[in-house]
Amino acid sequence: MPGLEDLYKEIILDHYKNPRNRGELESPPAHKTEGFNPLCGDEVTVTFELRDDSLAELRIAGQGCSISQASASMMSAAVQGKSISEVRDLSREFKSMMSIHEESIDPKELDSASTATFQLGDLEALKGVVKFPVRIKCATLSWNTLLTGLDELEA
Amino acid sequence: MNLPSDLKEQFPLLSQVINDHQIVYLDSAASSQKPDSVIEAMNDYYRTINANVHRGAYEIAAQATEAMETSRGQIATFIGANSASEIVFTKNATESFNLVARSWGGQNLSEGDTVLITDMEHHANIVPWQILGAERGFEIRWIPLTSDGLLDLTQLDQLLDGVKMVSVTAMSNVLGTLNPVREIADRAHEAGALVTVDASQYVPHLPTDVNDLGADLMCFTGHKMCGPTGIGVLWGREEILDSMPPFLGGGEMILDVRKDGFTPNELPHKFEAGTPPIAEIIGLGAAVSFLESLGMTAIRQHEIRLTEYALNALDDRYGDELTIHGPKDASQRGGVLSIQYRDVHPHDLSQVLDQRGICIRAGHHCAKPLMRELGVGATARASLYLYNDESDIDALVDSLEPAGEMFAL
Numbered sequence A: 001m002p003g004l005e006d007l008y009k010e011i012i013l014d015h016y017k018n019p020r021n022r023g024e025l026e027s028p029p030a031h032k033t034e035g036f037n038p039l040c041g042d043e044v045t046v047t048f049e050l051r052d053d054s055l056a057e058l059r060i061a062g063q064g065c066s067i068s069q070a071s072a073s074m075m076s077a078a079v080q081g082k083s084i085s086e087v088r089d090l091s092r093e094f095k096s097m098m099s100i101h102e103e104s105i106d107p108k109e110l111d112s113a114s115t116a117t118f119q120l121g122d123l124e125a126l127k128g129v130v131k132f133p134v135r136i137k138c139a140t141l142s143w144n145t146l147l148t149g150l151d152e153l154e155a
Numbered sequence B: 001m002n003l004p005s006d007l008k009e010q011f012p013l014l015s016q017v018i019n020d021h022q023i024v025y026l027d028s029a030a031s032s033q034k035p036d037s038v039i040e041a042m043n044d045y046y047r048t049i050n051a052n053v054h055r056g057a058y059e060i061a062a063q064a065t066e067a068m069e070t071s072r073g074q075i076a077t078f079i080g081a082n083s084a085s086e087i088v089f090t091k092n093a094t095e096s097f098n099l100v101a102r103s104w105g106g107q108n109l110s111e112g113d114t115v116l117i118t119d120m121e122h123h124a125n126i127v128p129w130q131i132l133g134a135e136r137g138f139e140i141r142w143i144p145l146t147s148d149g150l151l152d153l154t155q156l157d158q159l160l161d162g163v164k165m166v167s168v169t170a171m172s173n174v175l176g177t178l179n180p181v182r183e184i185a186d187r188a189h190e191a192g193a194l195v196t197v198d199a200s201q202y203v204p205h206l207p208t209d210v211n212d213l214g215a216d217l218m219c220f221t222g223h224k225m226c227g228p229t230g231i232g233v234l235w236g237r238e239e240i241l242d243s244m245p246p247f248l249g250g251g252e253m254i255l256d257v258r259k260d261g262f263t264p265n266e267l268p269h270k271f272e273a274g275t276p277p278i279a280e281i282i283g284l285g286a287a288v289s290f291l292e293s294l295g296m297t298a299i300r301q302h303e304i305r306l307t308e309y310a311l312n313a314l315d316d317r318y319g320d321e322l323t324i325h326g327p328k329d330a331s332q333r334g335g336v337l338s339i340q341y342r343d344v345h346p347h348d349l350s351q352v353l354d355q356r357g358i359c360i361r362a363g364h365h366c367a368k369p370l371m372r373e374l375g376v377g378a379t380a381r382a383s384l385y386l387y388n389d390e391s392d393i394d395a396l397v398d399s400l401e402p403a404g405e406m407f408a409l
């Protein structure tokens, strides 16, 4: 049985207690997307602004457990300023880390050339969540919400 | 009247060790554990008399049919029904509600009609009405709550105006509130409405008499009352069930089928299409025997004492750092404690408790409209049953503080 320390790494608790990029951008001009986790009632609101195909500004609002809130905060720090294709690659990498089946992703699936050396960085701390399958949805909520937002804009 | 102190020994699951701790099971509002006698009754059925019911002329088929119908009779007596034919077996309380909405509602509700429910209902007593409502365009009205988590009945007469069905829970699965069903039923009847009672959290914990409650229809579920999953009950007054059209169609529920139509079976078989969950029905009968052997009054007394003990222990230890939703008085509530401790999220709280083998529930408990009224996304819920004792409460109380240290913002 995995221990709590596998789940609640210090850096996760730090992001939970001191969330980065917290708040909402005015929308419009910013794009706003809300995500829900129907199982646990967690909610996240992602507002972001694109400039030159990059995520120029991004803010996170909402309420939820430490994992969903910390994951959102870490995501905000990781994607701010990145190009859309980098963000999509990163999200794919993150979601594959969050997959119980530990399937590794095929580099050919990644869009941008720079991704060979792509680093999850702090996000790696969330790896332990996989050992607690009911919490995976908490960790992926903000990512799925951001992706929905990007899809909406591109549609 | 006290419950035997070694009750836990009759529940094999409760002797298990989880995460190096003897399990502390505090989630009986979601599903109760099962005593040996229930597990054995179901095993015995499969080992000795497994055969389809109401069909074969051979010995074991007759025995299986008799065992199933004996259970029906036991359940009827257990809730004070007038006859066994008022007991309809379903899959769970949820299916019972869908049956009521589809069959009774399908026959009686259309545009301009109103169904009155409450802000503390489980989704099982909301969504079936909404599904039908979307087709028929009738109104769903809600009885609001007071700040103590009681039903606010001050506007009941206005709310009842033009209502055809009142469907109300006897006990909230989130707040523990015991509602004044009889008073609501009397006033609903005066206003010309029928009354459906959600007794899913009531029948397992309190002595139940459908006539005392003033109910016309009542739904409950086997797995919360020491019985197996996969078996629920709809009770209804015979003349009402008789007036309702069939719900699911197929075998067992017909007297005759011709190319130009069918003749429905008599009660209760009219509502029991297909091969029933025979082992589960027999298991539920064994659960009723078990509960009766302890005595429902003794069970209720035990739970009042334990709820009082828990409310006091939590308050003594944590004071203002802890909020418990719902009524403060143990005699007005069941043993369902939705806890907010400091600003620890329910998910995180239950995760920390799980490490100590303590099972509580974190989430919206299938009562999202109520969560919105409470202004929370989720609650952490500990719920008690006949097998719980002070040691379970002590384990819960001791575990909150470490969770707070970890997560307090």
Ligand SMILES: Cc1ncc(COP(=O)(O)O)c(C=O)c1O
Binding pocket: B029, B030, B092, B093, B094, B095, B122, B124, B125, B169, B171, B172, B173, B198, B200, B201, B221, B222, B232, B366
């Ligand atoms: C008050 C209440 N009503 C209805 C239900 C539904 O029970 P089931 O899921 O067995 O249909 C539950 C339990 O989940 C409940 O607590």
